[in-house]
Amino acid sequence: MGHENAFGFDLSDDTARATLPPRGAPYWQVTEYCRAIGFQHYPSGRCFWLGRVRRKDGSYRQYRLGPVKTDRNEIGMSFPEALQMAQEWFSEVRIRLATSDSFPIGSKEELNICPIGPIFTLGHALHDYIEWKRLAAARSHFLTLISLVNHHLVPTLASIPAHQFNGDLVRNFVRDVLETPPRYSRSKSAPKRPISNMTDEELRKRKKTVNTLLSILRVAVLMAWENGKIESERAWRCIRRLPLIERPRILHLNRDECRKLIDHCDPSLRQLVLGGLYTGCRITELIRMRVCDVGRDGPGVFVTPVKCYRERFVFLPNEGLSFFQNLTVGKLSDDLIFLKANGRPWYRCDYKYVFKKAVIAAGLSHAFCFHGLRHTYASQLVAAGTPLLVISEQLGHRNAATVIRTYGHMAPQARLSEVRSRFEALT
16 A cells, blocks of 8 residues: 655555555645645546645645546556646646745755855854764754754854954844744744843743854854864854753653543553653654564663664563553564554654643643653652662663753652661661
8 A cells, every 4th residue: 555654645656556545535745835746546446636735824725637647547647747737736826826835845954055255254164063963963953953053043143254253243142032032833933022021931941042052153163263264262262151040840740640641542642642651752752663672672662763863772660561562462573563543653743633632631731742741751750769860861861960950859859758768877
């Protein structure tokens, strides 16, 4: 049967397309965001190509392009011919005016600038830094860097000669980012807000973004200085992070709340939620997990790296190990462990709606998201007095510092219990 991925079905393969069973709804392949080509296969055997666009109000409009070329219908269109016709339809003025702007699928992997010229600018420094990170960083981290640099650093700083960069320019940049509200996905940026009008939590979040950007900029300029492309140390020494106290993770579930959530999940979501609670894994780590990962190096599961290059093995309690072993029964070694009710793989955003629905039905905080299961896992271990190094290894952190910073507020009670239970009486 034709293989489905995050962008629909691959309709370009004649053999795979022929295995798609007849159904009322078309099969779609996204060509660009807000644009798609479709394959309609009727039970009568008739097949048609379709085009689809997303309107500005969020609804969709589709258009029949023509019949599909098959052994029974030589006058139909091949996939390349249908794709060309679809793109011509997408480009019609009346269609463009009524539909959302399209943009390429996938993530951008290049800077929005290609710095040239004899004067070494911050754009040159950022370009060299990104090219190094392309080799050194995990893909997910690299794509995040590209997005941050293109959105924040390139528009305001890229054209500045590196030897002219100073503390005044840093201060102006920091204020500009602090006053700029966060932008989600490809939504338009909201108007700037004065710092005085922000809540403490809003300001804390903006400062966190600023510090991430300053760290990127400082390393980029420092690398340029170390490579002899700028002579003065001032350009990187004038970049200082803002003082910021990390907010501890507060939103997590107790065991009764976990059970309520599980009770309100459908069977496939229930498996995914239990997987998160037993392992503390991120959603992407869970949906990529395969049968061969269970028990690979002992009583636990092997976790493929997502955010970094560090693979890890998560040890499981007996209950959790039995849960994972039961999920592998009857499956091949390379099969995915977690599947949706229809037998198809989970994709990164598939779970959000059904998970939020289960959270609300269970009477939990509407702000609780799937990543909160990871915090729930870590919080339980901290409260039970588990050594922080063990927790950091289970979660896949580089060291225990992240656990201390994130969950340290829960440690005093466990520390008090440990001291009282182990202190030998003097009198």
